[in-house]
Amino acid sequence: MTKLLPTSTAGSLPKPSWLAEPEKLWSPWKLEGPALVEAKRDALRVTLAEQEGAGIDIVSDGEQTRQHFVTTFIEHLTGVDFEKRETVKIRDRYEASVPTVVGAVSRDKPVFVEDAKFLRAQTDSPIKWALPGPMTMIDTLYDAHYRSREKLAWEFATILNQEARELEAAGVDIIQFDEPAFNVFFDEVNDWGIATLERAIEGLQCETAVHICYGYGIKANTDWKKTLGSEWRQYERTFPRLQASSIDLVSLECHNSRVPMDLIELLRGKKVMVGAIDVATNTIETPEEVARTLRKALQFVDADKLYPCTNCGMAPLSRDVARGKLKALGAGAAIVRRELSA
Structure with missing residues (x-):
């Protein structure tokens, strides 16, 4: 990636209303069979065009082909029973009915590789593909x-390593692991969480990223944030251990959050995807x-390692709001890019 301040999104983008019910997580598909496959690919084309039109440099599938960033991957594995459900507390925040691990887990066939090949065929832009991280999967x-x-x-x-190697072979430039659980289970993260992440990226030649945020803009997350005090x-x-890890990029939440910007200094030497778009508000x-958020971040990360991004995924937002936020991200990065080149 040679462009200064290359922009990207952290994850999901809203689905068109003809594919799934909008502004809703785990929204059921409106079609089935071959019609659903075609509709997902149409949605992928649309979301790609919207990203490129907004000046997003590193594009993604916007998670158009999956219902949820974690469970869609798990659905394709053996050893997990989706009919046998239990209620658990997810990330120590909210209760949810989840599937049960009933036997040895394995991946009998690729999960997202065909979708990645399809996206690769549609664009010359660098591609980022998101996978759930090991700790967030178990949670x-x-x-x-x-x-x-x-x-x-x-x-x-x-x-995950099996899937990531095949995604790399399909032409993916950056593989991102989503680990919101890294913001909750700190002892486990340092004991074995980062080590399992290193196992997931083993042998990859493409760039790797970990995305750690404060979650989608849903009520359970915004309520939790209110309990975190004046500084998050x-x-x-976790950053000191991540700084010493093999991960290339770390994606974090900055805009409209109470994260002290100087914490980025703990990642010095890494590429940092700075969240400059708040996904928990409809305000564009x-x-x-x-630009102001990016300028603050530049005090703690070198310009050639700053990747402007969104705080998290935007699936629960309306398409109009998400589109406006993408354009703001592209335009804001362009302002700072001009300042730096001057």
Whole structure:
């Protein structure tokens, strides 16, 4: 990636209303069979055009072909029973009915590789593809088989590595692992969470990223944020170990959050995807607001390692709002790019 301040999104983008019910997580598909396959690909084309039209440099599928950033991957694995459900507390925040691990987990066939090949064929832009991280996967399940969070995480890391290697072969430039659980289970992150992430990226030649945020703009997350006080210092617990890891990029939440910007200094030497778009509000940022966040970040990360991004995914937002936010991100990065080149 040679362009200065290359922009990207952290994850999901809203789905068109003909594909799934808008502004809703886990929204069921409106079609089935071959019609659904075609509709997903049409949605992928649309979301790609919207990203490129907004000046987004590193494009993604916007997660158009999956219902949810974690469970869609798990649905394709053996050893997990989606009919047998238990209620668990996800990320120590909210209760959810989740599937059960009933036997040894394995991946019998690729999950997203065909979708990645399709996206690669549509664009010459660099592509980023998101996968759930091992710790966030185990936090979205009830484990009746391994009965050990760490053991299950290592199993998932091996499976993720298989998928990641095939995504790389399909032409993906950056593989991102989504680990919101890294903002909650700090001891586990440092004991084995980062180690399992290293296992997931083993042998990859493409760039790798980890995305750690404060979640979608849903009520359970915004309520949790209200309990975190005037400064959010969760990143302080994990960034030193991430800085020493093999991960190339770290994606974090900055705009409209209470994360002290100087925590980015803990990642010195890494590429940093700075969240300059708030996904928990319908208010569309101005390009100047985005530029202001990026200028603050530049005090703590070198310009050639700053990647402007969104705080998190935008699936629960309306398409109009998401489109406006993408344009603001592209325009705000362009302002700072001009300032730096001057």
